[in-house]
């Protein structure tokens with residue numbers, strides 16, 4: 312310290328010296344912060360992630376992600392003029408690109424424009440909104456439903472608004488990021504339980520339910536990494552016994568599970584009122600963009616009148632609303648799309664297992680992982696398949712632990728039997744050569 316600085320301490324008590332030293336340190340920090348131009352400070356892990364996406368060699372994935380595709384994202388996709396057999400799409404029932412769905416979206420644009428240009432509360436409401444909410448509520452047999460402009464933001468908004476400090480949110484350890492974000496926003500106490508383990512949930516609730524105002528249990532209808540399904544009746548029983556609320560995210564089960572595609576509730580034949588919040592996205596089986604919460608009328612009304620992400624956000628766009636409504640109508644009229652999807656998924660798993668491929672815990676859904684157990688091998692396999700005209704993306708560390716790195720296949724009702732067989736055979740051959 313310079314002499315001028317040290318003289319400032321002369322004659323001070325120990326306590327005064329400490330206070331002055333802290334003040335001088337704070338002043339120094341402020342001076343150094345003010346000296347550099349303002350900028351965002353990124354977490355150190357970001358540099359590693361960025362390198363991963365930029366790296367131009369063996370370990371990099373820049374050539375696989377953010378690919379610019381042309382045309383529909385369906386059973387086939389086009390990149391740089393080449394047509395690929397595609398297993399990277401949530402278009403489970405082929406509704407995006409269906410002529411009736413596209414026609415409904417175009418008609419809605421002609422009548423209402425491309426945006427409703429306001430919150431629904433203040434001039435944004437159009438008849439299509441309530442028609443779609445009523446149709447979804449009837450479809451999942453709930454009292455009412457509310458639309459949000461994104462699937463992710465549906466979870467964030469609903470959980471973030473319905474839960475609060477002093478509440479407990481207990482979710483599956485593989486739960487989607489949107490649910491974790493919702494619980495964070497709510498400032499609720501969070502307790503993840505091991506994947507698909509109702510006994511572990513039971514124990515958490517035994518220990519912690521008593522301290523919480525509300526307890527909310529959140530699970531998914533189909534888990535998007537592994538394609539497995541929770542034992543819903545068991546989760547209902549546990550939630551009820553502990554007087555906890557139950558929410559099911561049907562992003563990957565709506566249109567996929569159940570004889571007519573009504574989702575996991577139909578799959579298990581439960582009474583729909585046993586689940587407090589049914590959540591779904593419009594971006595998968597419903598060929599659109601947005602999400603919904605369906606449940607008791609009083610809960611939906613509370614969200615409609617008070618959830619900031621609904622009240623202070625624009626209404627769902629006319630083409631998005633009309634497309635989802637038309638997709639739901641198509642689904643009702645053509646339930647064979649669901650049985651075809653289920654048959655194709657079964658075929659994929661059967662053929663893969665017969666070829667010695669590890670399909671993990673997937674069963675009965677449209678998400679099928681092929682477990683590889685190495686990020687590098689998964690990337691190489693994805694590239695080898697791409698060379699053979701097949702698109703299936705790797706899920707690698709850090710998204711999953713290194714020993715569970717895999718390729719993930721999304722099956723669609725529009726995949727042909729021969730295409731499923733071709734994809735499985737090519738995967739087996741390419742993997743054997745790595």
Ligand SMILES: Cc1ncc(COP(=O)(O)O)c(C=O)c1O
Nearest residue numbers: 461462463487535560562592594
């Ligand atoms: C389980 C789950 N919930 C919510 C979402 C978010 O939906 P969206 O992509 O429609 O915003 C996703 C996205 O894939 C998801 O997998």
